[in-house]
Amino acid sequence: MATSTRDPQLKFEPWKDPDAQPYVRIERVTKKFGDFVAVDDVSLGIYKKEIFCLLGASGCGKTTLLRMLAGFERPTAGRIFIDGVDMTEIPPYERPVNMMFQSYALFPHMTVEQNVAFGLKQDRMAKPEIARRVADMLEMVKLGQFGKRKPHQLSGGQRQRVALARALVKKPKLLLLDEPLAALDKKLREHTQFELINIQETLGVTFIVVTHDQEEAMTLSSRIGLMNHGEIVQVGTPTEIYEYPISRFVAEFIGSVNTFEGRLVEDEPSYVRIEANDLDQPIYVDHGVSSAPGATVWAAIRPEKMQMSRDRPEGNDNWTVATVRDIAYMGDLSIYLLRLPSGKIVRVTQPNVERHAAERVTWDEQVYLQWDATSPVVVTK
């Protein structure tokens, strides 16, 4: 998680500070293409030095929102402020914003150095200063020896870093990254994620990242804005989004989750009890839920928060019997697919702490599944 790479003494949470002003303010922005509403009445505040991820499936409007920040698209309605200045009518070439394109969009007829120097030359900066900054930047992205190469002579990962250097060399107030890691293979992607965070912390530039990859969003971001059908569904830190999803959509989009539809049977300020359609025992949750008794709710339980055991648990709630249908051994953990008596398939992950596998639960075995009262998240939509 992103927080682990930051200084634990100085918690970076400007959004909790009531006096802090957002650096980027998106106010009720809507974008329509003909009848199609790509971005629907979105308001967002993004703070200085954040890595803010816009996460969503393809077609959810995240790229359109990014392109409006860059100035390539004009909002149909609403305004965009960056550092207090209204940017809505400003063309892209006058915005203090740079973008790293998904395809990298490196100029094929220029060398790596010329690509990186392009924006500085455009600003009529003095030649020695350009040379110095280009060299520094290439050093930072570890491409010092590749300055004279053309883009087609570089690997995908090297091109990605040229694109990053070219976008950062102008020291923009805001860097927009469109699927920055999508074109890299898995190993390189993980490595580059941490490099990106390091560079961002060194330069202190505010990043807005568009991605469809939840893992990428979880690792990179200070906060995530989850989008669906042009709307922002939830904004929060990776932990908040994962542990406290506000709806079934959020819970199911991020990671895997087992959702149980049910009815509130006991609704107290300090606990609730839910009668789930697929479970014989009720679900007991140790916090209150703001919903009317009898209302339909969903209890979402993450696979790693369920335990399997061969002994029948004590008590009358938060457990069920289940049969192992499938086991996927992933090395560090195993994924078990279990069938409940109702037929519902439940997913459970267990870390493989011990190397010896003799005592492990196996195919077609009947086990008891249980979870803590703190584990389920209750959502009402």
Added chain:
Amino acid sequence: MVSLGQRVNFWIEDALGAVVRSPVGTQLRRWGVTGKALVASVPYFWLLLFFLIPFVIVLKISFSDSQIAMPPYQPLFSWASERVLEIKLNFGNYLFLVEDNLYWKAYLNSILVAGVSTLLCLLIGYPMAYAMARSGTSIRNILLLLVILPFWTSFLLRVYAWIGILKNNGLINNALMALGVIDQPIQMLQTDFAVYVGIVYSYLPFMILPLYANLEKMDLTLLEAAADLGCRPWEAFVKVTLPLSVPGIIAGCLLVFIPAVGEFVIPALLGDPGMLMIGKVLWTEFFNNRDWPVASAVATALLLFLVIPIMFLQRAQEAESGGVHR
């Protein structure tokens, strides 16, 4: 969508493949002949038959003496005696080209006319190709069709039609006089102007098509990247679009310049009879003077004039792109 050319290629490949698979084909394959190799060899065979062999004949004639006979030149090879083969190479025809400044002037004038025409084609054709490449897909195909449409009428007829437009009591002069802009017709036919109009009109599609093909496949996010880095639209054009379209510009210019240098029909029909063009000189030497050796020398020299700079250009371009494109 498969283009007609591709489809024809498939047919040929099928037919040749059938040959290769037949019992005869088993023998052919043993010699390393495959359907693919046969298809690839068709254009080479074509060029060998209709370009290289005729050129060797022309080259041969250019080194012989003229005589009043049929054919009007002396053979290059003759048997001096039973065992001695005599080869007579006459370099006089080439020397003649250098000595008589008529040829020099004709060459230079042709290159000038072709050069100016090429430049005009580029200036007119680039914006057209650009507009086509950036228009919507449905309109784009119509515009492309309009560029190709003139080829459905004979080249000769189209040039003839310009006589009707440009002559003293032609379309333009009559219209201008009817409107009262001029009292006397403007002499346009049989001037250099008419030749330029004819060449630019006839060769414009050859400039537009390679430029369009180049501009159409350009990645438009490059322009967004340029804008993002601080380029106004026209700066992005100069710094990104224009340099990236250089291969298209070169291809278009060569396709216009090379045939324009040797152009005969357009200056003959529209130009001043006194206008010196190498194509006309060639025609005169061949048909009026019946001096085939000198005509052949003119043709060979013209070919060298054109081929050598093109080879250098190609070499330079290969070095520039580093061999591979993206």
